[in-house]
Amino acid sequence: xxxxxxxxxxxxxxxxxxxxxxxxxxxxxxxxxxxxxxxxxxxxxxxxxxxxxxxxxxxxxxxxxxxxxxxxxxxxxxxxxxxxxxxxxxxxxxxxxxxxxxxxxxxxxxxxxxxxxxxxxxxxxxxxxxxxxxxxxxxxxxxxxxxxxxxxxxxxxxxxxxxxxxxxxxxxxxxxxxxxxxxxxxxxxxxxxxxxxxxxxxxxxxxxxxxxxxxxxxxxxxxxxxxxxxxxxxxxxxxxxxxxxxxxxxxxxxxxxxxxxxxxxxxxxxxxxxxxxxxxxxxxxxxxxxxxxxxxxxxxxxx
Amino acid sequence: xxxxxxxxxxxxxxxxxxxxxxxxxxxxxxxxxxxxxxxxxxxxxxxxxxxxxxxxxxxxxxxxxxxxxxxxxxxxxxxxxxxxxxxxxxxxxxxxxxxxxxxxxxxxxxxxxxxxxxxxxxxxxxxxxxxxxxxxxxxxxxxxxxxxxxxxxxxxxxxxxxxxxxxxxxxxxxxxxxxxxxxxxxxxxxxxxxxxxxxxxxxxxxxxxxxxxxxxxxxxxxxxxxxxxxxxxxxxxxxxxxxxxxxxxxxxxxxxxxxxxxxxxxxxxxxxxxxxxxxxxxxxxxxxxxxxxxxxxxxxxxxxxxxxxxxxxxxxxxxxxxxxxxxxxxxxxxxxxxxxxxxxxxxxxxxxxxxxxxxxxxxxxxxxxxxxxxxxxxxxxxxxxxxxxxxxxxxxxxxxxxxxxxxxxxxxxxxxxxxxxxxxxxxxxxxxxxxxxxxxxxxxxxxxxxxxxxxxxxxxxxxxxxxxxxxxxxxxxxxxxxxxxxxxxxxxxxxxxxxxxx
Ligand SMILES: Nc1ncnc2c1ncn2[C@@H]1O[C@H](COP(=O)(O)OP(=O)(O)OP(=O)(O)O)[C@@H](O)[C@H]1O
Ligand SMILES: [Mg+2]
Numbered sequence: 166x167x168x169x170x171x172x173x174x175x176x177x178x179x180x181x182x183x184x185x186x187x188x189x190x191x192x193x194x195x196x197x198x199x200x201x202x203x204x205x206x207x208x209x210x211x212x213x214x215x216x217x218x219x220x221x222x223x224x225x226x227x228x229x230x231x232x233x234x235x236x237x238x239x240x241x242x243x244x245x246x247x248x249x250x251x252x253x254x255x256x257x258x259x260x261x262x263x264x265x266x267x268x269x270x271x272x273x274x275x276x277x278x279x280x281x282x283x284x285x286x287x288x289x290x291x292x293x294x295x296x297x298x299x300x301x302x303x304x305x306x307x308x309x310x311x312x313x314x315x316x317x318x319x320x321x322x323x324x325x326x327x328x329x330x331x332x333x334x335x336x337x338x339x340x341x342x343x344x345x346x347x348x349x350x351x352x353x354x355x356x357x358x359x360x361x362x363x364x365x366x367x368x369x370x371x372x373x374x375x376x377x378x379x380x381x382x383x384x385x386x387x388x389x390x391x392x393x394x395x396x397x398x399x400x401x402x403x404x405x406x407x408x409x410x411x412x413x414x415x416x417x418x419x420x421x422x423x424x425x426x427x428x429x430x431x432x433x434x435x436x437x438x439x440x441x442x443x444x445x446x447x448x449x450x451x452x453x454x455x456x457x458x459x460x461x462x463x464x465x466x467x468x
Numbered sequence: 469x470x471x472x473x474x475x476x477x478x479x480x481x482x483x484x485x486x487x488x489x490x491x492x493x494x495x496x497x498x499x500x501x502x503x504x505x506x507x508x509x510x511x512x513x514x515x516x517x518x519x520x521x522x523x524x525x526x527x528x529x530x531x532x533x534x535x536x537x538x539x540x541x542x543x544x545x546x547x548x549x550x551x552x553x554x555x556x557x558x559x560x561x562x563x564x565x566x567x568x569x570x571x572x573x574x575x576x577x578x579x580x581x582x583x584x585x586x587x588x589x590x591x592x593x594x595x596x597x598x599x600x601x602x603x604x605x606x607x608x609x610x611x612x613x614x615x616x617x618x619x620x621x622x623x624x625x626x627x628x629x630x631x632x633x634x635x636x637x638x639x640x641x642x643x644x645x646x647x648x649x650x651x652x653x654x655x656x657x658x659x660x661x662x663x664x665x666x667x668x669x670x671x672x673x674x675x676x677x678x679x680x681x682x683x684x685x686x687x688x689x690x691x692x693x694x695x696x697x698x699x700x701x702x703x704x705x706x707x708x709x710x711x712x713x714x715x716x717x718x719x720x721x722x723x724x725x726x727x728x729x730x731x732x733x734x735x736x737x738x739x740x741x742x743x744x745x746x747x748x749x750x751x752x753x754x755x756x757x758x759x760x761x762x763x764x765x766x767x768x769x770x771x772x773x774x775x776x777x778x779x780x781x782x783x784x785x786x787x788x789x790x791x792x793x794x795x796x797x798x799x800x801x802x803x804x805x806x807x808x809x810x811x812x813x814x815x816x817x818x819x820x821x822x823x824x825x826x827x828x829x830x831x832x833x834x835x836x837x838x839x840x841x842x843x844x845x846x847x848x849x850x851x852x853x854x855x856x857x858x859x860x861x862x863x864x865x866x867x868x869x870x871x872x873x874x875x876x877x878x879x880x881x882x883x884x885x886x887x888x889x890x891x892x893x894x895x896x897x898x899x900x901x902x903x904x905x906x907x908x909x910x911x912x913x914x915x916x917x918x919x920x921x922x923x924x925x926x927x928x929x930x931x932x933x934x935x936x937x938x939x940x941x942x943x944x945x946x947x948x949x950x951x952x953x954x955x956x957x958x959x960x961x962x963x964x965x966x967x968x969x970x
Contacts, residue, residue, distance in 0.1 A: 327577060329573030329575065332562075332569075332578060340560070342557050343567075344570065347541070348546075467521065
């Protein structure tokens with residue numbers, strides 16, 4: 166039982182990592198008033214760019230950096246569509262997802278060609294601050310990126326509530342006219358928010374290819390971006406609740422894997438659906454008080 | 469002449485509408501310059517250009533003698549120009565301090581205590597009362613206004629534009645505002661003061677510029693003009709106020725409240741044991757300083773807020789806690805407090821007009837656009853609305869929007885009419901028009917409950933006047949016996965009058 170729980174908690178943290186990063190990314194975007202449905206594609210782009218650059222340079226950190234930069238560019242492109250051109254946010258976001266997925270797959274072909282053996286790289290090593298201590302040792306034997314993701318939560322909170330950028334960001338997402346009248350550059354704030362958000366989303370994707378898998382496959386993101394869209398609502402656009410939401414989803418995901426392994430006589434699809442069902446349930450329970458940024462989905466134009 | 473601001477030959481077109489046509493306007497340090505004109509004359513447009521919210525199609529602007537191009541409010545603020553806009557530009561979920569400091573935080577990281585201290589200090593220096601830690605969402609209209617003013621002053625403005633600042637204030641607050649503005653003038657600031665109230669303009673301002681239909685009619689010195697001349701310049705004719713004919717006790721009771729209690733958004737008591745009745749053919753005026761429960765009263769009477777105790781009767785039927793649809797079905801017309809929340813901005817004038825009675829204009833679930841169009845055309849004629857049925861309603865001036873709301877409320881011959889601030893922000897002509905329409909309804913036997921902060925309006929129209937203070941009715945007096953002094957004392961809680969008197 167103890168081993169089961171330890172394994173479960175350790176797996177929960179691992180599964181939650183890309184979700185924390187992705188949802189924090191979406192948080193920046195939505196707090197500025199822009200729903201970024203490009204998240205799924207941006208995570209895919211991050212996973213690919215991280216892998217390709219790490220493979221070519223032999224440096225995992227360079228791979229991660231490249232992924233973040235690529236994600237920021239994807240965020241800026243989203244900005245071009247929604248902020249500058251005022252295109253519908255749903256359409257722009259889905260377009261970005263399709264475009265980024267396509268570009269990544271194309272470049273993967275160009276770089277790696279058709280191979281019978283999946284190219285792979287050594288992954289980030291795990292760190293274990295508690296060494297061989299029972300219970301704590303195995304639970305906290307995690308990738309550095311997991312710790313970084315968790316540390317980002319208070320950092321994002323601080324950025325949002327304790328810096329002038331954060332105040333402007335919140336103002337822009339709630340009432341761009343008021344922010345504009347107060348001398349805040351609405352367009353610039355939105356571009357910055359989208360760039361930071363894209364970088365975080367891509368880092369979430371890169372975690373999968375650089376730490377968890379060590380390779381890049383078509384189904385690597387597997388809808389995690391869409392889960393982040395649900396989590397941000399569950400989290401009520403509040404950083405700390407992003408963490409709890411990601412852990413809840415991660416926990417149920419880790420649990421269903423283990424339940425499948427117990428060999429219960431139920432169709433395995435049922436287990437696969439479990440985390441999503443829990444997400445929907447949590448949304449129903451938490452969604453009532455949801456306070457979306459008031460300017461979400463509205464392009465801002467001055468006469 | 470050393471002008472601080474000179475605008476020359478300003479022209480601004482919105483599609484076919486020429487909102488400003490070659491307007492010259494200037495400002496000297498240490499003066500209050502009034503901008504007068506009817507609804508839609510182009511006052512707001514001219515000032516939005518100066519504040520960088522609109523770009524002029526033609527013309528040039530000089531600040532302190534130097535030609536400038538103002539692309540955005542940020543540019544304007546940089547030039548020392550501040551503006552308190554007609555529709556508040558505040559961020560509701562942020563605190564007062566955050567709203568004031570927004571864009572002027574001073575450092576990358578926020579020192580919340582220091583930020584608060586600076587805002588509180590500024591408020592004290594300018595003599596403006598604020599609740600620093602309250603969320604703007606929870607403030608009354610009057611309180612939001614003060615935050616808006618402080619926001620501009622906090623930005624070290626040398627020029628301050630106030631677009632109808634008194635439209636939302638009660639007399640006491642107007643007095644306080646005027647003291648503040650006088651102080652600012654003495655300190656050498658240049659102020660632009662937009663108002664429809666000629667007495668305010670004559671009391672406060674040094675120079676007066678009048679616009680009509682986008683054109684400048686002229687600039688006059690206060691000492692060399694009078695109210696009649698200004699009115700003539702504005703509308704091209706002399707105007708006369710509308711006053712209720714003899715007061716009367718109405719017919720049968722149409723609306724009755726008994727010991728109604730209700731909570732506000734924060735869960736605090738907003739209405740305390742409200743009892744009143746409104747009879748057919750009378751106007752009951754509800755006077756009071758904003759934020760004393762009037763908004764909640766209007767909400768209870770439209771079904772938007774459920775009372776926690778007490779009873780509401782309409783035509784003898786218990787309507788306590790009924791839904792907004794039920795209230796509409798009981799034929800209660802309403803003209804809401806905030807014009808902009810009473811309409812759907814992106815829908816057309818015609819669509820807004822039929823919004824509350826869609827079933828009459830649809831067949832088998834399909835809109836009958838021909839009859840909608842016909843109805844809208846008729847309303848536009850009857851109510852002299854300056855717009856076409858297909859115009860998006862958000863492009864209408866305040867006065868015309870109010871006429872649309874009034875038309876919608878009156879079109880169905882309501883049994884009871886709830887109006888809040890019916891003439892706030894309207895020019896003399898539109899005000900007269902709206903008031904005469906209300907009196908027409910009174911003649912026709914409608915029971916009217918009218919919430920207003922404008923004492924002149926309350927006194928001119930009401931048969932009886934109920935004064936609200938801190939969620940209670942502190943007295944109901946007859947319109948004949950009421951004086952501004954007595955009402956003012958009751959509104960500030962200094963005097964209570966026995967209910968039975970009226
Ligand atoms: N953004 C806009 N789009 C289209 N038309 C506009 C816009 N803003 C103003 N107008 C039009 O320009 C004209 C002048 O409007 P403006 O708001 O300047 O009048 P105003 O003098 O401030 O009136 P009020 O006393 O009602 O505030 C009106 O006909 C109005 O409908
Ligand atoms: Mg105006």
